[in-house]
Amino acid sequence: MNEILTKAPQGHIDVRNFSLSYDSIEGPVEAVTDTQIHVKPGEFVSIVGPSGCGKSTLLNAVAGFLKPTTGIVTVDGERVNGPSAERGMVFQQYSLFPWKTVRENVEFGLKMRGMPRSQRERAARTLLGLAGLEAFEKHYPEKLSGGMKQRVGIVRALATGPKVLLLDEPFGALDAQTRVIMQQILTNMWQRLKISVLFVTHDIDEAIFLSDRVYCMTARPGSIKAEIPIPLERPRQQSMMMSSEFLALRRGLMSLIREESLKAMGGELNDMGLQGLNIELHGHSLADVI
Amino acid sequence: MSSPALVRHPEDSMPAIAEAAPAPAVTPPSFGTVALRWYRLNRGGLRAIAIGIISLLAFLLVWHLLTTYRVVFFVRFTNVPSPLAVYASFTKAIHDPKFLLHIALSCRRIIFGFSLAAIVGVPLGLIMGRFKLVHEIVFPVAEVLRPIPAIAWVPMAIMLWPTNEQSIVFITFLGSFFPILINTLHGMSLVDPVLVRAAQCLGARERSIFREVYFPASLPHIFTGLTVGMGVAWVSLIAAEMISGQYGIGYFTWEAYSLVQYADIALGMIAIGVLGLGSSLLIRGAGQLVMPWRLK
């Protein structure tokens, strides 16, 4: 445990000249093109972008599940070529092992590493305590709420002491209140463990609230449209979300995303046309607009 | 965590409150209260048991009436033994070592045939589910052999195996083998790929993924296969015994017909039913032991 908690910041993610195409019957589908991103050791970076722009593709390539078509992904200078315990991942669909108890789920990575049972039990208990889950160590995942499942997922990914943590819309399925609490928990863990985080979300508030930096992607084929530093001070409080600084960042990101979402939703329905009609899209569904 | 109040999830407060609740209120509830509570919680189950008993009794009553009045209405109950006659031959049979031997031999054949099918079918299904080449090689053969009912194998089995006993076990094996194999394969094909990915980025290698993800994830379907396989094992066994046996409960039933001992026919049938039910209960129990996470 102590070794996990006190190690120096590391986990420099570097994605260079990255592109990735999927094969399909109609030929290769370019999901991500000409993309550069980097995450400095200990930094919290988010990726936002319209649906289908390739956020998951990019994240899965960093995790090592997908090979880039061109370009290179490195972590601390080492080329990524397959999944590894150095890069922890949290999935939107919870992905806990239903046949393992909460504690056994958390122990899994340590077991794979060959840690003796008593030692890994102790480590798992400590970690579960940090997430307020010690009372549930013997429960099977099925009996937990969505928020609890995802907390176990985060704790499980952190148990092996990875250099970086990758999260793909981890709170997408949670209700608003639970989501806020989960953001706080994630921030706390990140600050304690000093690891790098790459966080995919479609929630702009969430991205600003959590991150040091936010990448905004273009519609498919995705590439980086903008990189926005978030200079809000830490520790961040919920009240900051009303500050003018926060709102200005939000407005900026919002308009970037809206441009791209319109492109993603249909080529024929272009931004120019909507501007000509002088319609404010915000708060309306596209069906209302048409 | 500097501000524990903030990170506490609302759901966690429940056990905390329960612990903090003042102690004096816990006078042990009276026996009556407990009994009442138990009754309320298990009302559904009790009702099912009560109705089940009533329906079995009604079945016996109808059987009794049909046979005592020798009803002939499309089907003929003239020679069908009454429940009492069957009961009488049952009390005689349980003291008859020959009857017990019939049952013991059938059970032994089931144990051999079924265990063999499970020992071959489950691992083969797991390996076929994991390695495409094995699947591509084995699957076509399995698909061709699968639709052949085990009974149709009787002549072939007699040719293949030197003793009658071996050919009967072989037919029992064949009957349960395909359901076990196919269900295991099905389970493997439904394993959630996200769980495999989760295991991979926790450092699991091929072997561990097989043991820790594919196998437990397929267990529910494996047990479905075992349950179905056990049913088909009995079907195949009884058919094989009737055709080529000298012992076994299937042979006993067929022999009773040739010897015009009508009560023994029904006794044999009921024995087969009870044995089949017992063995599938055993498998269900084993499933609950092996898959505690599926307990409701």
Ligand SMILES: Nc1ncnc2c1ncn2[C@@H]1O[C@H](COP(=O)(O)OP(=O)(O)OP(=O)(O)O)[C@@H](O)[C@H]1O
């Ligand atoms: N296996 C695949 N084969 C072909 N095309 C794919 C495949 N997986 C994804 N795509 C396509 O690649 C694009 C990017 O997919 P990806 O899942 O990375 O998007 P995303 O930004 O994560 O979207 P979302 O916000 O909906 O999660 C999508 O348009 C998708 O249709």
Ligand SMILES: [Mg+2]
């Ligand atoms: Mg996605």
